[in-house]
Amino acid sequence: MRTLYSLCGKAGESYSPHVWKVIMALHHKQLDFAIEPVDFSTIKGIEGGAFNSVPVLRDGDRVLGDSFDICEYLEEAYPDAPRLFEGDGGRRMARFFETYCLTMLHPPLSVIVAMDMYNVMSESDQAYFRAKREERFGVSLETLAERGDSEREVLTERLVPLRKTLEDQPWICGDKPLFPDYIVFGTLQWCWVVGARDLLDKDDPVQRWFSRCQDLFGAAARDGLAA
Structure with a gap:
């Protein structure tokens, strides 16, 4: 195991x-x-x-x-198991989506879900997280949370390339999910798990794609569980 x-x-x-x-x-x-x-x-x-x-x-x-x-x-x-990448090009595409998430999506989401993250943590983690986040942003978590609405607008704009892509195909890589899908999914699943479940409209192509990802391997992802 x-x-x-x-x-x-x-x-x-x-x-x-x-x-x-x-x-x-x-x-x-x-x-x-x-x-x-x-x-x-x-x-x-x-x-x-x-x-x-x-x-x-x-x-x-x-x-x-x-x-x-x-x-x-x-x-x-595990080369005989289903592939995560489709050759070197698929690997490089995954690197692009890794960078896209880290530089474009994580910054606004880190503000939007700061208090949500804090609320799901153990007491000892809350103290650590509060100290680190307040040092990083220079304001209290509560003040940081007040910036959430403006950061949601930023997020909406930064999802446009993904939204346009998913209007015409079911998965980021085309007709089946591959590692780039899981990279972006992980970013949005982080927010879902801590309780930020209203980031996207239900008819948004990104939301429909996200729901398909959650259903891929059973329903446990909807509860934030691994199995």
């Missing part, structure tokens, strides 16, 4: 966008795994203290961090 270390909330929900990329990739590759929940204070104890962030995957004797590196490993280690 593979072990995937994940930040989890009080109810056991996985809320890291990067962990969700790996969760979806493992399901796609039809590989069994178990979630090992951690919080901010215990990340440094994962696998003997070799990692500072999640996800971390143990697969037999192999232990890897970084979501993209993990998924590249899964593709190479």
Whole structure:
């Protein structure tokens, strides 16, 4: 059984966008795994203290961090399982979507869901998260949350390329989901899990695509669970 270390909330929900990329990739590759929940204070104890962030995957004797590196490993280690990439071009496309999410979607979402994230965390994680976020933004979490409406407008604009793409095809890569879908899905699933479930109109092509992603491997993703 593979072990995937994940930040989890009080109810056991996985809320890291990067962990969700790996969760979806493992399901796609039809590989069994178990979630090992951690919080901010215990990340440094994962696998003997070799990692500072999640996800971390143990697969037999192999232990890897970084979501993209993990998924590249899964593709190479399990070549007979369904493919995550379609050749080198697919890998490069995935890198583009990784950059798109990190630079265009994560910044507004980090503001929009700041209080939602705080509310699902354990008490010890709340103290850590508040200190780090307030240091980063220079305001209280409560003040940061007041910027949410303006950041929603930014998000809407930054989703336009994705929205236009999904008007004409069911998945980012065409007629079937591949790793670029899971990269973007992880970003929006992070928000869904912590309670921000009204970011998109129900008729938005991105929302319809997101719902299809949630239904790919069973309904557990709708509750923020891995299995």
